[in-house]
Amino acid sequence: MELLLQTLLNGLLMSGIYALVATGLALSLGVVGIVNFAHGEFLMMGAFLSYLLFAFRGVDPLLSLGLAFLAAFLVGGLAYQGLIRPVLKAPELNQMLLTFGLAILLQNLALLLFGADTRVVAPPYQATTLSLGPFFLGAVPLGAFLLSLAILLLLQVFLTRSRLGLAMRAVAQNRLAPGLLGIEAERVYLLAFGLAAALAGVAGVMLSVMLYASPTVGFTFTLKSFAIVALAGLGNLKGVVPASFVLALAEALVSTYLPGGGGLVEAVFFLVLFLALVGRAWREA
Amino acid sequence: MRKVLGFLALVTGLAFAQTSLKVGVILPLSGASAVSGKAALNGIQLAADEVNTAGKVRLELVVVDDGTDAAKAVPAFTKLMTVDKVDIVIGGLASGVTFALSGPVKQYGPLFLAIGAASSVVEQAFEGYPLLFHYHPWDYHNVAAALQFFQYLNREHGARKVAILYEDGPFGSAGIGVYKQQLEKLGYQVQAEPFKAGSGQFTAILTRFRAFAPDILYWIGYDVDALPIATQARQVGLRPKLIYGAPPSWPIGFEKNPLSNDIAGMTAWLPTVANPESRRFVDAYRKKYGEVTEEYMAPMGYTIVKSLALAAEKAGSADKNRIAEALASLKMNTPFGPLSFKPSDTGRTKYQGFGPEIWFQFQYLQGSRRPVFPKEVATRPLRYPGEYYLR
Amino acid sequence: MKGFGHPTLILLFLLFFALLPYLPLGIWRAFLLDVGFFVLLFTALALSWDLVARTGQLSLAHGAFFGLGAYGAGLLAPQVGTLPALCLGALAAGAGALVLGWVTLRLHGLYFAMASLAFSEVLRTLALKLPFTGGPIGLPVLPPFGGNWPLAAYYLGFSVLLLATALSLWAERSPFRLAQAATRQSEAVARVLGVQVVRVKLWSLFLGSVVAGLAGGVYGMKTLFLSPYDAFSLARAVEALVIPIFGGLYTTLGPLLGGVALVSLEQALRLWIQEGYLVVYGAILILVILFLPRGLVGVLGRHRG
Numbered sequence: 001m002e003l004l005l006q007t008l009l010n011g012l013l014m015s016g017i018y019a020l021v022a023t024g025l026a027l028s029l030g031v032v033g034i035v036n037f038a039h040g041e042f043l044m045m046g047a048f049l050s051y052l053l054f055a056f057r058g059v060d061p062l063l064s065l066g067l068a069f070l071a072a073f074l075v076g077g078l079a080y081q082g083l084i085r086p087v088l089k090a091p092e093l094n095q096m097l098l099t100f101g102l103a104i105l106l107q108n109l110a111l112l113l114f115g116a117d118t119r120v121v122a123p124p125y126q127a128t129t130l131s132l133g134p135f136f137l138g139a140v141p142l143g144a145f146l147l148s149l150a151i152l153l154l155l156q157v158f159l160t161r162s163r164l165g166l167a168m169r170a171v172a173q174n175r176l177a178p179g180l181l182g183i184e185a186e187r188v189y190l191l192a193f194g195l196a197a198a199l200a201g202v203a204g205v206m207l208s209v210m211l212y213a214s215p216t217v218g219f220t221f222t223l224k225s226f227a228i229v230a231l232a233g234l235g236n237l238k239g240v241v242p243a244s245f246v247l248a249l250a251e252a253l254v255s256t257y258l259p260g261g262g263g264l265v266e267a268v269f270f271l272v273l274f275l276a277l278v279g280r281a282w283r284e285a
Numbered sequence: 286m287r288k289v290l291g292f293l294a295l296v297t298g299l300a301f302a303q304t305s306l307k308v309g310v311i312l313p314l315s316g317a318s319a320v321s322g323k324a325a326l327n328g329i330q331l332a333a334d335e336v337n338t339a340g341k342v343r344l345e346l347v348v349v350d351d352g353t354d355a356a357k358a359v360p361a362f363t364k365l366m367t368v369d370k371v372d373i374v375i376g377g378l379a380s381g382v383t384f385a386l387s388g389p390v391k392q393y394g395p396l397f398l399a400i401g402a403a404s405s406v407v408e409q410a411f412e413g414y415p416l417l418f419h420y421h422p423w424d425y426h427n428v429a430a431a432l433q434f435f436q437y438l439n440r441e442h443g444a445r446k447v448a449i450l451y452e453d454g455p456f457g458s459a460g461i462g463v464y465k466q467q468l469e470k471l472g473y474q475v476q477a478e479p480f481k482a483g484s485g486q487f488t489a490i491l492t493r494f495r496a497f498a499p500d501i502l503y504w505i506g507y508d509v510d511a512l513p514i515a516t517q518a519r520q521v522g523l524r525p526k527l528i529y530g531a532p533p534s535w536p537i538g539f540e541k542n543p544l545s546n547d548i549a550g551m552t553a554w555l556p557t558v559a560n561p562e563s564r565r566f567v568d569a570y571r572k573k574y575g576e577v578t579e580e581y582m583a584p585m586g587y588t589i590v591k592s593l594a595l596a597a598e599k600a601g602s603a604d605k606n607r608i609a610e611a612l613a614s615l616k617m618n619t620p621f622g623p624l625s626f627k628p629s630d631t632g633r634t635k636y637q638g639f640g641p642e643i644w645f646q647f648q649y650l651q652g653s654r655r656p657v658f659p660k661e662v663a664t665r666p667l668r669y670p671g672e673y674y675l676r
Numbered sequence: 677m678k679g680f681g682h683p684t685l686i687l688l689f690l691l692f693f694a695l696l697p698y699l700p701l702g703i704w705r706a707f708l709l710d711v712g713f714f715v716l717l718f719t720a721l722a723l724s725w726d727l728v729a730r731t732g733q734l735s736l737a738h739g740a741f742f743g744l745g746a747y748g749a750g751l752l753a754p755q756v757g758t759l760p761a762l763c764l765g766a767l768a769a770g771a772g773a774l775v776l777g778w779v780t781l782r783l784h785g786l787y788f789a790m791a792s793l794a795f796s797e798v799l800r801t802l803a804l805k806l807p808f809t810g811g812p813i814g815l816p817v818l819p820p821f822g823g824n825w826p827l828a829a830y831y832l833g834f835s836v837l838l839l840a841t842a843l844s845l846w847a848e849r850s851p852f853r854l855a856q857a858a859t860r861q862s863e864a865v866a867r868v869l870g871v872q873v874v875r876v877k878l879w880s881l882f883l884g885s886v887v888a889g890l891a892g893g894v895y896g897m898k899t900l901f902l903s904p905y906d907a908f909s910l911a912r913a914v915e916a917l918v919i920p921i922f923g924g925l926y927t928t929l930g931p932l933l934g935g936v937a938l939v940s941l942e943q944a945l946r947l948w949i950q951e952g953y954l955v956v957y958g959a960i961l962i963l964v965i966l967f968l969p970r971g972l973v974g975v976l977g978r979h980r981g
Contacts, residue, residue, distance in 0.1 A: 104958035108954035111952075229786075230790035263801075267802075281783050
């Protein structure tokens with residue numbers, strides 16, 4: 001029983017970061033309508049920013065969080081203006097090729113500039129552990145989880161209370177009539193894409209502390225985010241959090257209970273996704 | 286007039302006394318093994334510069350990238366053989382790629398100096414090929430060296446239980462069966478679990494290991510796993526007496542991270558070893574590249590080029606067979622220790638260079654890595670149990 | 677069709693590759709043949725993807741079909757010989773496709789793509805874990821026809837491309853094209869028009885997967901070694917869709933042009949730029965799609981819708 005609860009706890013903590021990155025993707029997919037293969041690269045940028053600031057200026061990653069948010073937002077906005085906006089009216093597959101090219105470019109630029117080595121940061125609280133009775137909680141995963149939740153709550157407030165936020169939701173729910181919004185549409189798209197990048201950037205900083213920074217760290221998260229968004233359903237921003245939880249939980253349960261489960265985690269992740277997608281489709285019929 | 290002719294003859298004679306070699310270099314400069322590949326290339330280029338300056342042998346390098354991918358390696362190799370027409374190739378870093386190259390190598394027949402490719406599958410593929418010089422130890426050598434360390438821990442420090450975390454790709458899974466078997470023979474209780482490399486999620490497995498209460502936590506994976514394992518072991522309350530890892534390289538910045546204290550690993554070389562050849566290499570490397578490398582592939586590449594140059598000088602010719610002959614009887618000192626070629630333990634490789642003797646175990650302590658085993662190379666004693674057990 | 681019609685170009689392409697081993701290439705011959713081989717295979721794979729995409733199914737499972745064919749052929753070749761093994765491997769891929777296709781009939785767009793990706797990843801893990809596949813260490817594969825004919829792999833690859841081109845042209849020129857296009861644009865409308873949507877989708881997926889499986893089988897016989905990471909690679913599945921978009925979607929000439937251009941470009945960039953060549957590659961992808969929204973075929977003239 002204790003093991004089960006600890007496992008659920010582990011899954012819960014991981015789901016925070018997943019939800020953060022996936023929400024970003026859901027924004028760019030649902031609002032701007034673009035399949036962004038380069039989403040994970042914003043995460044990678046955040047992770048590298050955290051490492052560089054730590055290694056060369058001794059800045060604690062906690063401070064880098066805000067910087068990463070802003071920096072990623074900026075880069076995302078620029079990418080939108082320069083690259084995404086021209087292809088908004090193009091066929092979906094063209095957009096995919098563009099973002100794919102962007103992903104390759106960014107990843108290899110990082111490789112060129114920094115080399116393929118993995119880099120780690122060393123803030124003093126990295127391995128701090130809290131114990132709740134018989135259960136162990138890493139301080140950093142807990143912090144990442146709480147922070148993700150906070151950010152997502154703020155996002156929720158923004159989406160339900162502010163005018164731009166409501167406009168975003170309108171666009172996400174009904175992509176056929178963005179023209180009705182007039183000039184607003186441009187601002188909405190830019191904001192959404194920038195936000196998406198910013199969310200990924202913040203997640204990147206968290207990951208730099210929990211895992212590492214490297215040019216290839218973004219790709220796995222791009223993949224998982226797509227899976228989570230597909231599970232939640234396109235345009236369903238609220239569904240991202242429960243979907244992240246389901247997947248993170250599946251990962252945790254498999255790792256703990258299946259013998260040799262460590263190697264099967266990804267397969268189970270995708271099996272769950274497959275069954276959910278297929279099951280939902282057949283049910284809707 | 287005769288004096289002029291005589292002088293000309295002398296100068297031409299001297300020019301011919303210098304052996305000129307065109308050497309192909311095929312390494313992973315992109316893809317999964319790029320870190321090792323680039324380090325190897327640095328070492329190779331450094332050695333080539335030194336050789337060319339010394340003047341007795343002239344080396345011309347033709348470098349191609351194999352992308353850690355058979356689909357890229359095969360055409361690149363073909364280009365070296367047919368377009369650049371090299372007779373001598375330095376390559377074979379990643380095992381899978383080298384396996385794919387075994388066919389083309391046997392077809393074109395160059396003198397092949399293998400810098401890596403530890404997998405025995407490669408040894409089988411190249412069996413009987415007369416012009417292979419395999420510098421790097423085979424995987425069974427690596428396992429033997431690690432087992433020596435485990436034996437020492439068992440006998441001198443009373444370690445009885447070992448938990449193995451291995452990545453489920455070819456690197457981690459290759460030796461796991463042998464490890465389990467041999468460790469049990471040594472008297473250990475063994476529990477082994479696979480994980481997906483790069484996933485960074487070890488909490489579940491480490492929690493399971495906690496119940497097992499191992500003395501040694503041994504992980505076989507890549508640099509990306511080092512920090513998560515160290516962090517998460519602490520987070521789940523797993524307290525082994527020794528955390529021991531065997532990745533091909535370690536993350537940058539890890540030594541500055543206090544979590545790395547007392548973590549042990551195995552390597553063939555560190556910039557701090559006392560070997561005079563190594564010190565010379567480190568100084569030259571720093572002068573040329575402005576920094577010190579921790580990757581052992583750099584001195585390995587350096588050693589290969591130096592040995593090749595020596596052999597070419599001895600043979601006095603650029604003919605690959607004469608050079609091979611000279612190389613076969615070569616003895617030289619390297620940053621790893623003495624190098625000479627003899628048949629491998631399995632007999633499949635005619636010219637095996639280094640064996641398990643170049644491996645040694647080190648421990649992180651306050652920002653630097655120090656050799657701790659075997660006793661002959663240790664610069665300080667092993668701290669067992671490590672800090673992660675005591676606090 | 678005006679002037680240099682598309683079929684003429686296609687024929688020229690095929691002729692060029694058929695005769696490549698006999699052209700006066702000098703010292704570059706062996707290298708170009710090696711590059712040419714991979715061009716043939718990956719272009720065939722791209723064509724097989726396009727064939728499926730015409731029905732609106734965006735497959736990320738072509739990596740899996742490639743892998744099924746590769747492992748199937750590799751495992752069976754010692755028992756039944758080169759050609760039967762290739763066919764059986766391709767059939768294995770086809771069987772996988774039918775299962776995937778049938779189960780995902782109701783999924784569209786991104787959902788179908790994700791489901792096909794999930795399918796591919798699960799298969800890769802199976803290849804990694806099942807005992808007879810050689811596991812993570814990999815599977816050595818015998819060369820075709822016992823290694824007696826040095827150009828065997830090249831011409832096998834050429835045959836696969838030929839088959840892929842033939843199938844693609846047939847789909848373009850027969851009534852099947854309308855059925856595929858209708859299905860792609862709106863399944864509901866297509867049904868009303870009398871198109872047997874289920875059959876069109878499954879048939880397209882089956883044909884595409886068989887070609888992909890053949891390509892996989894031939895790939896294994898050239899590299900003489902298979903590993904689950906390589907054979908079921910996601911990168912290859914993505915390349916299979918990048919090429920048709922780059923070259924021109926829903927046509928035969930598009931993937932042909934795109935395949936030759938991209939695969940050769942990548943090899944050339946790697947040899948001449950070395951470090952950082954992929955940055956240039958990514959930039960080229962971006963620039964082409966920004967300025968040539970119809971892909972490379974857009975340069976050649978009117979695009980038949």
